[in-house]
Amino acid sequence: MPVIPGSFAYHRPATVSEAVGLLAQLGEDARALAGGHSLVPMMKLRLATPAHLVDLAGVASLKGIQADGNDIVIGAMTTQHELVGSELLRTKIPILAETSLVIADPQVRYMGTLGGNVANGDPGNDMPAVMLCLGASYQVTGRGGERRIPAREFYQGAYVTALKPGEILTAVRIPVPPAGHGSAYEKLKRKIGDYATAAAAVVLTMNGGKVASCSIGLTNVADTPLWAEEAARILTGSGLDPATVKRAVAAAEAITSPATDNRGPAHYRTKMAGVMLARALARAKERARG
Ligand SMILES: Cc1cc2nc3c(=O)[nH]c(=O)nc-3n(C[C@H](O)[C@H](O)[C@H](O)COP(=O)(O)OP(=O)(O)OC[C@H]3O[C@@H](n4cnc5c(N)ncnc54)[C@H](O)[C@@H]3O)c2cc1C
Numbered sequence: 001m002p003v004i005p006g007s008f009a010y011h012r013p014a015t016v017s018e019a020v021g022l023l024a025q026l027g028e029d030a031r032a033l034a035g036g037h038s039l040v041p042m043m044k045l046r047l048a049t050p051a052h053l054v055d056l057a058g059v060a061s062l063k064g065i066q067a068d069g070n071d072i073v074i075g076a077m078t079t080q081h082e083l084v085g086s087e088l089l090r091t092k093i094p095i096l097a098e099t100s101l102v103i104a105d106p107q108v109r110y111m112g113t114l115g116g117n118v119a120n121g122d123p124g125n126d127m128p129a130v131m132l133c134l135g136a137s138y139q140v141t142g143r144g145g146e147r148r149i150p151a152r153e154f155y156q157g158a159y160v161t162a163l164k165p166g167e168i169l170t171a172v173r174i175p176v177p178p179a180g181h182g183s184a185y186e187k188l189k190r191k192i193g194d195y196a197t198a199a200a201a202v203v204l205t206m207n208g209g210k211v212a213s214c215s216i217g218l219t220n221v222a223d224t225p226l227w228a229e230e231a232a233r234i235l236t237g238s239g240l241d242p243a244t245v246k247r248a249v250a251a252a253e254a255i256t257s258p259a260t261d262n263r264g265p266a267h268y269r270t271k272m273a274g275v276m277l278a279r280a281l282a283r284a285k286e287r288a289r290g
Helices: 016-029 039-044 080-085 087-092 095-100 106-111 114-119 127-134 229-235 242-254 266-287
Strands: 009-011 030-033 052-055 065-068 071-075 137-142 145-150 155-157 168-175 182-188 198-207 210-219
Touching: 016 030, 016 052, 016 137, 016 168, 065 087, 071 087, 080 095, 080 106, 080 114, 087 095, 095 127, 095 182, 095 198, 114 127, 114 168, 127 168, 127 198, 127 210, 182 266, 198 266, 210 229, 210 266, 229 242, 242 266
Parallel strands: 009 052, 030 052
Antiparallel strands: 065 071, 071 168, 137 145, 137 168, 182 198, 198 210
């Protein structure tokens, strides 16, 4: 099995418009390069053989984490490590640091970017389900200008997304969940550094001991990340009593369609999605005020 990528030309634009221009000019033989921690392994296995890499590392405007009204806007080239260290995210959207910390290992997180994680389209990536859960949207720029795509409409199949050829994702825009919300990301993996056998993201608010709002995302139990809308609807208004949680878990399991692979048979992975969801709900409730 080859472990050396095929040859390619390397481009290092300094601005978004230069990057978009290069991608348009070079056409389908070109790929954007972010942290390289999904793309380069694919190239080493010759599962991807781009003739041109357009490295986004020199585009300073793609970095950074900023508040913008009630949203937080995170530049696509912000690393997973930087998400862990951000004080703004720790206080406003703590599920992002919690999720980053279960991605791979520190070496990967130093290089791997949020934009690469969500644009990649691999159902095993952890951030996409969290973005569905949070109601995030993706800012993208192409030759035709800028547009915003809701994360819940972005994922179309394994490695198939709403990004058009030549477009790059510039930022992830996340509405800040209400103060006092509780959240949790629970991930079952075979060992440190592994992708999820199944994982669940929960963001909820409580009022007088009842769930006032709830959103749920599931990782790696279908070709795309899943937003478990019906499960969340069942939980809303409840006190998260065992019978209601059981019904919600069943509703979430019903929308999964995982592959049988070396992480286990499909049925097992569906059940583990349910277990992760029940754990995430309990932890999110513990953390919520109200
Ligand atoms: C050992 C190992 C373990 C890992 N474990 C996990 C894990 O448990 N969970 C997890 O979520 N991930 C895991 N990863 C993947 C890691 O998080 C990657 O860093 C991430 O998936 C991709 O981010 P990147 O910045 O490295 O993107 P790259 O690898 O550079 O790019 C990935 C893809 O996205 C495209 N792309 C990147 N940025 C943009 C952009 N701004 N606009 C448009 N397209 C873009 C590229 O063209 C490419 O197709 C693991 C990786 C390794 C090597």
